[in-house]
Each structure stands twice: as structure tokens, then as C-alpha cells.
Amino acid sequence: MKHISKYIAGLSLVALVSSCSLNKEPHNGIKDEDILNDETKWPAATAGNYSLLKEQNFTRNYFQMGEYPSDDIALSGATTDPLFYSYTYGHLVNQGNGNQIWRMGYKAIGGCNRLMAVMPEGKSAAINQLIGENLFIRAFVHFSLVRTFGRPYSQSPETNLGIPVITKYDVTELPKRNTVKEVYAQIIADLTRARRLMNNDNTNSYASKDAAMALLARAYLYRGQNDSARIFADSVIRGGRHPLVPTSDLPTYYTKGNEGNKETIFAIRHMVSDDRDWSSIGSMYYMSPGGLGYGEAYASESYRKLLDKYPTDVRHAFVQPVYLKNQFGKDSVNPTTGKKVLATRGKENNKVEKWYILKYSNQDNIPTLSSPVVLRAAEMYLIRAEAYAKEGNKELALEDVNTIRMRAGLSGDALFSTSDLKGYASVLDVVLDERRLELAFETHRVFDLFRNNKNIFRDYNGVHPDHPQTIRYTDARVVHYIPEQEILLNRNLEQNP
Structure with missing residues (x-):
């Protein structure tokens, strides 16, 4: 068992006994077998898997590698931080942030797999909930990695390679990269099962039924299944557990912890x-x-x-x-x-x-x-709006867009109607610009454009190499390289072109 399995088989579970702190080192002197065989420690072990998402190598890179390639950011100068290469699209085969998110991502997947291997589904509602939470974490990490290292689903998902799908702890063969289609199929399978197993009793620092449905809505939207994306987004909205915060509270939304924002469905809690x-x-x-x-x-x-x-x-x-x-x-x-x-x-x-x-x-x-936000209610309205637009239901698409705009304090002539798109060529273009406004800097913009076969256009100053700079959705570097050191240790991994 080599490298990728090295980051799976060699794992001890994090935060094994002290669930009050999610920032423990992976090894704390307690044997793994003692944890795996004691179901009273499974909640703390699950908390350890959440803590891996919070590790700097995952969460910082998730939010930077997903945002810096967009047209919402202007980086003002060169830096030794590898985010520079994500911003400029000058990717390296051994780019530091790519190495970090890959390794920490598979470490989290391995932790989930090891724990789920011993948890019997159906024994109790509490154990079902823990299985669902670990499935959510595994799905979220697979999703995070495939959109970083795999091409958009709209581009030949049956043949384009994504990332290795790892669903078992005992990996006996060096894994190959699965196709983008296969990765998304596993993400959706995990979230569908997680939704069935979980309830909505958790705070938004942890996975819940709503969190699984929200990530399903996003995954289906990325996969181009607009009807399913709309249904799951609608389910979260109609559930009423995550209402849009009032206009008066919106400016301070991000200065509050998770529990202070009901609109947040899931965020990576930082104390x-x-x-x-x-x-x-x-x-x-x-x-x-x-x-x-x-x-x-x-x-x-x-x-x-x-x-x-x-x-x-x-x-x-x-x-x-x-x-x-x-x-x-x-x-x-x-x-x-x-x-x-x-x-x-x-x-x-x-x-x-x-x-x-x-x-x-x-x-x-x-x-x-x-506490960086991963899923929130405003995104559900805009997922539903995009799905409606692609299904030809222009009125309902604009109704959802206007709901978000009214929450932003706009009214009257600032709202859209089918007879007044305010210069936009289509309702879909209206929705995409509203996503840009509402979800800015939250790792959506670049993926929104590429998955809709649209280019990035930077017509402003910054350290990007060309002024103006156009990154076409067909360009090779819309995705990062697979870390070269992973390929050297696992010849079954193919590099991106």
C-alpha cells in the first residue's frame, strides 16, 4: 500500500477522546482499536474528521484555490505563496497548495472511511447520524477535489479524469483516477444516503439533513441535472430552518460565529x-x-x-x-x-x-x-433560480433573483421582470450576475463560469500576466495539476494535460 493509501492506512483518528476541541494532533497515544471498538468514542472521532476540514492545508486552500482564479479578485503583486499560481493560472506540477489540499483531503476521506467501516447502520438513530455526517464529509471533500483537479462536468465527463474515488479504508491497490462522471456519481450516492440517515438536530457547524440536501443541490447543478438541483434547493428553502437573514443584519453576517447566523447551513467553525x-x-x-x-x-x-x-x-x-x-x-x-x-x-x-x-x-x-461559510440559504435561492432559467421558467427564476435583491435592500427599478432584463441577453445571464454579487469571494464565481461554458475576462489591473486577460473555459489550466510527487509514488495516476 503506497502513498494515497499511506495517507489512509496510516491514519489515527483525530480528537479521539476530547470532542470539545477540534484542533488535536492526529496521534495522541490512544490505540486506534480502542477507539474503533468503543462506540462511545465515535462522536469524538467524527469530530476529529471535521477538524481535518478545519486544518489550514484544507480550508485555506479550499477558499483560496477556489476564489483566486476568478474575476472578482485583483492580486496586486507577486508573492511566494502558491496562491500566486492559482491566481495567474501559471500552475506548477508540484504547487504547494495543490499538494496540501490533496493530502489533507484524502486524510479526511480516510478518517471517514475507517470510522464508517465499524459503525453498523440501523443499530440506533445516533449511529445513523454519525454515519451520515461522515458520508457528508467524504462527499464534500471528493467534491472539493474534483472541481479543483477535474474539468467541469459539461466537458466530456465520461472521458475526462477527475480524482481517485476512495470509499474503503483498506485500500489494497494503488488507485487510478476515476472519471469526472464517476466521481460525481459517488458524491451524489454518499449525499443521498447521508440525507436518509441524518436528522436536522445539529448546529450548522456540523452536517445535517439540510446540509446534505444543499450540497446535493449544488452537485446536481454542476452536473447539469437542473430538475434535481431545483428540487433539493426548494426542499431546503421550504423546510424553513435556514431563513434569509434580514437586510439589517446582512452587513454583519460574516462577523458572527455559526450559531449567530440561521441562514448558514454549514460552515467550518473557527473559535x-x-x-x-x-x-x-x-x-x-x-x-x-x-x-x-x-x-x-x-x-x-x-x-x-x-x-x-x-x-x-x-x-x-x-x-x-x-x-x-x-x-x-x-x-x-x-x-x-x-x-x-x-x-x-x-x-x-x-x-x-x-x-x-x-x-x-x-x-x-x-x-x-x-468561520468560512460553505453552504447558505441564499445559494439555494440562486440554485433554484438557475435551474428555473435553464428549464425555461423565466418568471420563477426572476422571482428568486428578486428575493435576493430585495434582501440586499433593492426595490423598484432595481428589480427584474421578463419584460425588463436591464440590458441582459438572457435570464440565465441575470442569474449568473446575481450569483456573482451575492456569493462573491465564497468560491463560486470561477466554477459558475466554466461549468456554463463561459470565459473569465480580466480587464482590470493586477498581477495577472496579460491586460486584459482571457481564460477560456476550454483552456488546459482551468484545473490544477495532480501533484507530481503523488504520481511518482503512484504510477496509476495520470497527469492533467
């Missing part, structure tokens, strides 16, 4: 003790008044132009302008226009205006702390 300060997701997006954080990746001009079409949109609260200071420490003002002067960063002929992104900052008043 004060989990703050990673300079290594956090938000450190690249924001610099606190006290100087904590790099603040080098900004909201792009392209995104801001879309947002600025409606100045009263409360989603302006998620980006913050940074103004140039004068010699007295005050905001500089242009004497001709009377407007404040935006600070910039970058080379002289390629300066990027500083607009901090605030969706990963200031939880519990800590500049670099956040």
Missing part, C-alpha cells in the same frame, strides 16, 4: 483559539488598523462596477475602500474633484486600487478570524 492571524484566509484580503494582515488581494474593478450599478445595495458592506493618508494621517482629498484619493498598490503602470474584502475578517472582533 478564538483557532485564529491563524497571518496565515488566515482573510489575511490576504484585509489589513486591520493595527497592521495585522497583508491586505494585498482586493475586490476587482470588474466586480465593483457591477456592485456600483445600485449604490443602495447593502452588499457594499463587504468591500471597504482604503484611502491615501496625508502628512497629518487624514484621508487625502483631490483638490480638483473634492473626492477622497484611493490608496493603490502595485507597479507604477499597473497599480491596483485598494478595496479590502471583509467576508473573512472580524469575527468576535478579531481581524483575521472567520
